Amino acid sequence: MGKENSAEKALNLIRGRLCDPTSVFRPLSGSSDSNFSKLKFIVSTSITEGCNNSILLLGPRGSGKAAVLDLVVGDLMEEYPDSVTLIRLNGLLHSEDNCAFKEIARQLCMEHHLLFSKMASFDENSQFIIAMLRECGLAHKTIIFVLDEFDMFAQASDLLLYSLLDAMQSVTSQAVVVGISSRLDADQLLEKRVRSRFSHRKILFLPPSREEIDSLLEHLLSLPADSSFPSGYVSQFNEKIKNITSDTRFKDMLKTFLNANSTVNSLLKFIFRAVSSMNLESGLLSLENFKTALSSMQRQPKLEAVRDCSILELYVLVCMRRLEVKEQSSYNFISVMKEYKTIHDSFQTSDYYAQNVCLRAFEHLREREVICYAENRGQSQAVEYRPMKLLISASELHQGMRSHACCPAILLKLLDH
Amino acid sequence: MTREENSKVTRRSARFSSSVTPDNPEPNPSHQPTVADLTFGEESITLDALLSSFPGRRSQILDLIRLIGPLDSPALPVMVYGDASTGKTSVALQVFRHLNRPFVYSSCRTCCSPRILFESILNQLLLHSKCSSNGYASAKRCDKPSDFVNLLKEALSSVVETLNSTKPERKPMGKMVYLIVDHVDLIKEWDKGTMILQFLFSLYSVLKMPQLGIILISGLPPDVYYSNVGYTDPLPVYFPEYSEEELRQIFLKNQANKKLYSAFLDVVLRPFCRVTRRVEELSTSLTSLFRKYCEPLDDLTISPNEDLKRRLYSNLKPHITSCLNEIFRISSRPLDGDSRGERRQKASYSSEKGEELEMLDFHMSTSAKYLLIAAFLASRNPATLDASMFDSTGGMDNRKRKRKASEKSMEKKEMAEQEAVMKGPGSFPLERLLAIFQCIASVGDSSFGEEEDEEGEDEATGYDKESKNMMSDILLQVGSCPLEGSIRYRSMVSEDLSLKVARSLSFPLSKYLYRR
Numbered sequence: 001m002g003k004e005n006s007a008e009k010a011l012n013l014i015r016g017r018l019c020d021p022t023s024v025f026r027p028l029s030g031s032s033d034s035n036f037s038k039l040k041f042i043v044s045t046s047i048t049e050g051c052n053n054s055i056l057l058l059g060p061r062g063s064g065k066a067a068v069l070d071l072v073v074g075d076l077m078e079e080y081p082d083s084v085t086l087i088r089l090n091g092l093l094h095s096e097d098n099c100a101f102k103e104i105a106r107q108l109c110m111e112h113h114l115l116f117s118k119m120a121s122f123d124e125n126s127q128f129i130i131a132m133l134r135e136c137g138l139a140h141k142t143i144i145f146v147l148d149e150f151d152m153f154a155q156a157s158d159l160l161l162y163s164l165l166d167a168m169q170s171v172t173s174q175a176v177v178v179g180i181s182s183r184l185d186a187d188q189l190l191e192k193r194v195r196s197r198f199s200h201r202k203i204l205f206l207p208p209s210r211e212e213i214d215s216l217l218e219h220l221l222s223l224p225a226d227s228s229f230p231s232g233y234v235s236q237f238n239e240k241i242k243n244i245t246s247d248t249r250f251k252d253m254l255k256t257f258l259n260a261n262s263t264v265n266s267l268l269k270f271i272f273r274a275v276s277s278m279n280l281e282s283g284l285l286s287l288e289n290f291k292t293a294l295s296s297m298q299r300q301p302k303l304e305a306v307r308d309c310s311i312l313e314l315y316v317l318v319c320m321r322r323l324e325v326k327e328q329s330s331y332n333f334i335s336v337m338k339e340y341k342t343i344h345d346s347f348q349t350s351d352y353y354a355q356n357v358c359l360r361a362f363e364h365l366r367e368r369e370v371i372c373y374a375e376n377r378g379q380s381q382a383v384e385y386r387p388m389k390l391l392i393s394a395s396e397l398h399q400g401m402r403s404h405a406c407c408p409a410i411l412l413k414l415l416d417h
Numbered sequence: 418m419t420r421e422e423n424s425k426v427t428r429r430s431a432r433f434s435s436s437v438t439p440d441n442p443e444p445n446p447s448h449q450p451t452v453a454d455l456t457f458g459e460e461s462i463t464l465d466a467l468l469s470s471f472p473g474r475r476s477q478i479l480d481l482i483r484l485i486g487p488l489d490s491p492a493l494p495v496m497v498y499g500d501a502s503t504g505k506t507s508v509a510l511q512v513f514r515h516l517n518r519p520f521v522y523s524s525c526r527t528c529c530s531p532r533i534l535f536e537s538i539l540n541q542l543l544l545h546s547k548c549s550s551n552g553y554a555s556a557k558r559c560d561k562p563s564d565f566v567n568l569l570k571e572a573l574s575s576v577v578e579t580l581n582s583t584k585p586e587r588k589p590m591g592k593m594v595y596l597i598v599d600h601v602d603l604i605k606e607w608d609k610g611t612m613i614l615q616f617l618f619s620l621y622s623v624l625k626m627p628q629l630g631i632i633l634i635s636g637l638p639p640d641v642y643y644s645n646v647g648y649t650d651p652l653p654v655y656f657p658e659y660s661e662e663e664l665r666q667i668f669l670k671n672q673a674n675k676k677l678y679s680a681f682l683d684v685v686l687r688p689f690c691r692v693t694r695r696v697e698e699l700s701t702s703l704t705s706l707f708r709k710y711c712e713p714l715d716d717l718t719i720s721p722n723e724d725l726k727r728r729l730y731s732n733l734k735p736h737i738t739s740c741l742n743e744i745f746r747i748s749s750r751p752l753d754g755d756s757r758g759e760r761r762q763k764a765s766y767s768s769e770k771g772e773e774l775e776m777l778d779f780h781m782s783t784s785a786k787y788l789l790i791a792a793f794l795a796s797r798n799p800a801t802l803d804a805s806m807f808d809s810t811g812g813m814d815n816r817k818r819k820r821k822a823s824e825k826s827m828e829k830k831e832m833a834e835q836e837a838v839m840k841g842p843g844s845f846p847l848e849r850l851l852a853i854f855q856c857i858a859s860v861g862d863s864s865f866g867e868e869e870d871e872e873g874e875d876e877a878t879g880y881d882k883e884s885k886n887m888m889s890d891i892l893l894q895v896g897s898c899p900l901e902g903s904i905r906y907r908s909m910v911s912e913d914l915s916l917k918v919a920r921s922l923s924f925p926l927s928k929y930l931y932r933r
Contacts, residue, residue, distance in 0.1 A: 012490040019491040019627060061649060066622070090623055092616050093563040103563060269652060272493055276483045296480075299653055301638030308500055308658040311691040334838050351691060354742040355913075361693070368500060369641055382909050385841030405660060 006229050007283030010237065011275065017220055018272045021067035022074070024264065027219045028212055029068060035203050040072045042201065046176050047080055047142045052168040054177040054198050056150065059205025061182045062265025068205075069146060069178060083141045085111050091149025095156035101125040104145075108132050130167055137172040150179030154189040161190070165197040207262035213254070216264075217245055220271065221285070233283065240284045250287060253294055260298070270297055302392045305370050306400025311351060311408065312361045315340060317397060318411050320371065320390050330374060333362055333384040347410060359384065451544070451583075455519035455576070456590060457510070467515045472670070473663030474508055480654050481512055485630065488518075488591040494621045494631040496601075498638050499656030502697045505634050506599055508656075518591050519580065524599035531613050532560035538596065539565075542572035562616045566623060577628045595630040602637040611644065618648050658694045661686060667696060668703065676720035681710050684730050688737060692744055702744050709736055784858070786918050790926060791854040792892060793915040796842035796908035798931040800849060806929055807856040844905040857924070 017023050029036030039055070046053040057065040076084055087107045094100040102118075105125040109116035112132075120128070136143055145164060147153055153161060168175050179186065187200060208216070221241045223234045244250050257270055274293035278285050309317070319339040323331045337355060344352045363383075365371045374387040392400075398415060401407045464482075468475055484495050497505045506524075513520050521541045528534035536555040540547070545556035559565050573594060580592050598617065604610045616623075621631050631651070635642075639653055659667065665682050672678040685706060689699055710733050711717055721729065781789070798806065892906040919926035 008487045011487060015486055015490050015492070016627070019493060092612070092619060093561075093566060093623070099561065099563045106567075265649065269493060269650075273484070273652060276486060277480075296653070299638075299655065301640045304655060304657065305638065308694075310693045312693070328835070330839060332839060332841075334841075335835065338838070353692065355911075357692060357742055357744055360745040364693070364695075367636075369637060381841050381907075385839070387839065 006233050007278070007280045010223055010229065010233075010283065011278055011280070013223070014221060014275050015272065018268050018275070021064065022070050024216070024220065024268060025064045025067040025071060028064070028208060028216060028264075029071060035205060036068050036071060038203055039068060040075065043072060043144065043176055043178075044076060044079075046174075047076065047083060050140060050142075050174050052173065052175055053201075054165065054168070054179070055201040055203065056179045056181065056187060057203050057205065058181055058184050058186060060207075060263055062263035063205040063207065064264050065180045065205050066148065069180065073144065073146075085136065085141060085143045086146065087143060088146045089148065089153075091147065091152030091156075095152045097157060097159045098122055100153075100160045101129065104129055126163065130163075133167050133173040133175060134170075137170075137174045140174065142174045142176060145175060145177045147177065147179045150181040151183045151186045151189055153179075154186060154194075158191045158194045161194045162197075165194060169197060207258075208264060213258070213267065214245065216267075217271070218242075221245075221275075237284060240286070244285060244287055244290070247287060250290060253290060257294060257297070266297075270294065273297065300396075302370070302396050303400050303403070305368050306392065306397060307404055308368075309365070309370075309400075309404075310361070311406070311411075312353060312358065313365055314401060314404070314407060314411055315343075315351060316358065316361055316365060317370070317390070317392075318401075318414050319343065320388070321394060321397060321415060324390065330387040330389075332387050333359065336362075336388075343414060347414075349408075349410060351408075451579075454544070455521065455541070455594070456517050457514035457520075459514065461517045462511070462515050464515060467511055470511070471504060471508055472666035473659050474504055474656070477654060477656055478508060478512060481508070482516070484652060484654065485512070485516065485518075485595070485632075488589060489593060491593075491627040492630040494618075494633065494651035495654060496633045496635060496639055496651040497654045497656065498635045500658055500695070501636055502695050503656040503658060505656050509597060509632060509634060513595070513597075517589075518593065518595060519576070520595040520597055522597045522599065525603045526600045529603075530607065531562070531609075534598075535559045535562075535565040535568075539568055539572055542569070542576055542594070562613070566620075570624060570626065573624075573626055573629055593628045593630055595632060597632045597634065599634045601633045601635040602641070605641075614642060615644060615648060618642070618651065622649065659696065661690050661694075664690065664694065664696070664699065668700070674718055674720070677711070677714075677717070678707070680721050680726045680729070681707055683726075684733065685710075685737065688741060689744065692741060698745060702740055706733070706736065706740050709733060781918070783922070786922055787858045787924075788850075788854055789910055789918055790915055790922075790924060791850055791857060792906075792908040793910050793912075794857075794926075794929055795845040795850050795853055798929070799843070800845065802931055803849070803853065806931070807853060842907050842909070844907045846905050850906070857929070860924070 025036075028034065035057075039057070042053060042055055045051075057069065059065050073084075073086055077086075085108070087104055089100060089103060094103050101122060102120070102125055105120065105128050106116045108114075108129065133143065164175070164177060167173055168177070183189070184204075187195065187198065187202070190198060218241070222238050223229060225231065225234050258267070270290075270293055273296060274289040275285065277289045277292055279289075306314075306317070316336060319336045320331065323335060323339055328335070337358060340352075340358065343349065362371075366373075366388075370392055371388050371390055374389040390397075394415075401412060401415065462470075468478060471478060481495070481497065484492065486492050497509060499505050510522070521538055523534060523537045523541070525534060528537050536557070536559055539545075539557055539559060540555050543556045547553040547555065557568055559568055576594055577592060580590065580594075583590075601614070601617065604614050604617070607613060617633070621629070633651060638655075639650055642648065642650075665679070665686060668682060668686075669675055669679055685703065689702065693699065710729055713729065713732055719725075892908060916926060
C-alpha cells in the first residue's frame with residue numbers, strides 16, 4: 001500500500017512537470033547563448049534604459065516560445081518588482097480591434113486597481129490606453145505587450161499594431177512589444193506603415209539537439225531525493241530510468257519519433273503517454289511503456305477507417321478504385337452501382353445487395369470522410385448523381401484491406417486487376 | 418440543472434440496454450446545487466463492473482483511465498475518436514462515474530452555436546439552473562471566445578476553491594474539474610466553425626490552469642482538424658468498430674433467454690455483419706428478425722437442442738435475405754402485424770438521406786401516378802423529341818431499322834451513356850411537364866373505366882391538391898434558366914419506382930422512354 005502510494009505520488013509529480021511548460025524549459029535555457037538569455041537581455045535593457053523595443057519570436061508550434069517568454073517575464077518581475085506591467089493578447093481571441101482594445105483596457109485596469117466598465121466604447125478604450133502609456137512612461141514603468149499568434153493580428157487589421165507601435169514612437173512611452181508566431185514569415189504579413197515602425201528583431205526557436213534532449217529527459221524523469229519518498233524507491237526508480245535511456249532500443253525509438261516530429265511539445269506528449277501507463281504496482285517505468293506510447297502516437301487514421309469498414313463498404317471502395325483505374329475521371333453512385341453489378345455478374349459473389357442498402361453504405365463512407373463530393377457546387381442534384389472522389393490512396397486501401405479482419409479474397413484480387 | 422444533467426447523463430449511458438426514460442421535472446427550487454453535484458451523482462461503480470458493462474472496450478477504458486490519471490494529477494487534453502455508436506460518450510461518462518470526479522459535460526449537438534456552448538459550460542460551472550424564477554436565462558451572457566476565456570477562468574477558480582475546502586463524504590473528489598465536449602466534429606459545420614475549433618484545441622494552453630482537464634469526443638479522426646493556426650493535437654484514444662465476437666457479447670447482454678438468442682445469433686450475425694457493423698442499425702433489424710425466429714415456439718424460455726435449432730433456422734432462412742435488403746429501413750409497420758394492404762402512404766423520395774419508405778403498397782390517386790410518370794419522362798427524354806413521341810396517335814413504336822452497330826458507334830454510345838449517367842436527370846419547365854401529362858393521361862383515359870371505383874370521379878386530367886403536394890416530394894427545384902426566366906424542375910424518382918407505378922396503371926412506359 002505504501003509502495004502504491006509513493007508510485008502514485010511519483011506519477012503525479014512527473015505528470016505535473018510535463019504539463020507545466022516553464023518547468024520543462026528552464027533546464028534548456030541554462031546556457032548563455034540560448035534564446036532565453038538573448039530575450040532576457042533585450043527586454044531587461046529596455047527596462048533599465050527606458051527605451052522602446054519590439055521583437056518577434058518565431059519557431060514551429062510547440063518549440064517553447066511562450067514558455068521561454070514566461071520564464072523571462074517571471075525573472076524580470078522578481079528583479080524589478082514595480083516597474084513592469086504585463087499585457088497578454090491572443091490572436092485567436094482578440095484579432096478584432098474592439099476585442100483587443102477592450103482586453104488591453106481590462107488588463108490595465110486590473111493591474112492598476114481601477115474599475116473597468118464593460119460598456120466603454122472603442123474610442124474611450126483607445127484614449128484610455130494612450131493615456132496610460134503616457135503615464136507609465138512618465139513614471140518609468142515599462143509595459144510589456146505579449147501578442148500570441150502574431151500572424152493573426154497582422155492579417156486581421158493593422159489598427160491595433162499601428163496604434164501600439166505608433167504610440168511607442170513618442171518619447172514619453174516605455175513599452176516592449178513581443179510577438180509570438182509559428183509562421184516564419186510573420187513580419188512579411190505586416191502592412192508597410194506598420195512594418196516600418198517595427199524593429200526587425202527576430203529570435204528563432206530551433207528544435208533541440210540530441211544532448212539537450214538527453215539532459216531534458218533525465219531532468220524530467222528523475223525523482224528528487226527528498227524526504228517525501230522512501231529513499232530506496234527513489235534510487236531504484238532513477239536507476240531504472242538510467243537503464244532505459246542508455247538502452248539502444250530506446251535510443252532508436254526516440255530517433256524514429258524525432259524524425260517525424262522534432263518539437264519539444266510532441267516529445268512531452270510522448271513521455272506523458274509513456275509515464276501514464278506506468279505499472280502502479282511495481283512503481284517503475286519500463287521500456288514497454290515507451291513502446292506502447294510510440295505506437296499510440298503514430299496513428300494512421302485512414303488505415304483505421306478502412307479496417308473499420310464492413311464488407312459491403314469495402315466493395316464500394318473497390319468499385320470506385322476500379323473506375324479510377326479505368327481512367328474514368330468522374331463517377332457517381334450510379335456508375336459505382338453499375339460496376340458493382342458487373343463484378344457480381346462476372347464473379348457470382350454472394351454479397352449482392354439492393355440499391356438502398358448500398359446507398360446507405362455509401363453514406364457511411366462519406367460521413368467518415370473516406371470519400372467525398374468532388375465539387376461543392378452540385379447542390380441541386382440528388383445524392384446518387386453527384387460526382388464523388390476517393391480520399392484515400394490506392395496503397396492505403398490495399399494495406400487496409402490486407403489487414404482487415406475478414407476481407408474476402410476476391411476483393412483483393414479485384415483490386416489488383 | 419443537476420437533476421436535468423443527471424437524467425440526461427443516465428439516458429445517454431444506457432444505450433442498448435433497456436432504455437430508461439425519466440421525465441424531466443422542474444428542478445426543485447429548494448435544492449441548492451453544490452459542487453458535489455458536479456460528479457456523476459449516482460453510486461460509484463467498481464472497475465470490474467465498468468469493464469464488464471462494456472464488452473470489447475477493455476483496453477480503451479483502461480487507456481482513458483490512465484490518461485486521466487490518479488487523483489489531482491494534471492493532465493494534457495485527450496481526444497476520444499471513433500465511428501458512430503462505438504460507445505465513446507457512454508464510456509467517457511461511466512468512467513467518470515467510476516472515478517467520482519467533478520466534470521462538466523456539453524454536447525455540440527444540443528449546443529448548436531458558440532454562444533449556447535459557452536453559456537452551457539458556464540452555467541454548469543457556476544451551478545446555475547435555469548428555472549422560471551430567473552426567466553430561464555443563463556448566468557452570464559457570453560458569445561465571444563475572449564469573454565468565454567475570462568469568465569471560464571473566474572468560474573473555474575471559484576469551483577476549485579470550493580473543492581479545496583469541502584470535505585467529501587464518500588470517495589474523494591479531488592481538486593480538479595474536467596470539461597467534456599462531445600460531438601466536436603459538428604463544429605466544422607457551424608458559422609466560423611474553424612475558428613471555434615482552433616480555439617477549443619488551444620484552450621488548455623491559453624487558460625494555463627493545471628486544475629482543468631479537457632476531454633474532447635469526436636466522430637472523426639484527428640487528421641480532419643489539422644490546420645496551420647492554433648492547432649496542438651491532443652492525445653488520441655481510438656475506439657474501433659466492434660468485431661463480430663464483441664457484437665455477439667453486446668447483443669447477448671440483456672437477453673432473457675441467452676441460449677435461444679445465441680442460437681439465433683449463430684445463424685444471423687455473420688451475414689448481417691457483412692453489411693454493417695454498427696450496433697444501432699443491427700439492433701433494429703435483429704429485433705424484428707428475432708420475433709420471426711421465435712414465432713413457431715410456444716415456450717420462449719426453453720434452451721434449444723440441435724434439432725430444434727435446425728428447424729428454427731430453416732423456418733427463418735427465407736426471411737434472412739429479404740431482411741438484409743431492408744436492413745437500413747426503419748419500418749413504420751407495427752412490429753407484430755403483417756398487414757400489408759392496409760397502409761396508405763404517399764411515396765416520397767428524400768434526396769439527402771436516400772431512404773425510401775415502404776413503397777410496395779402505397780396509395781396514390783391516378784392523376785398523381787400520371788404526374789409521376791410524366792415527370793420521369795420529362796427528365797429522361799430530351800425536349801426535342803417530345804413532338805414525335807407524344808403525337809396524336811398516343812405514343813408509338815419508333816423502332817427504326819436496326820443496323821449492325823460498328824465499333825466506333827458502340828464506343829460513342831458507351832461514352833454517351835456514361836455522360837448521361839454522370840449528368841443525371843435533366844431539368845424541365847413546368848409547362849412541359851403539364852403538356853406531357855395531358856398527352857399520356859389521354860392515353861390512359863380509354864382504359865380508365867376498369868380502374869378502382871373510388872377513383873371514378875377523379876379526372877385523370879385534373880391537377881388537384883393532392884397531386885400538388887406530391888409534386889414537391891418528387892420534384893427538385895433547380896435554378897431559373899437565365900434566358901427564359903422561368904423556374905425549372907428536375908424529377909428525383911428512380912426508374913424502378915416509375916416502372917412499378919406504370920405497371921400498376923398498365924401504362925406502356927418503355928415505349929415512351931428514349932433509349933440512345
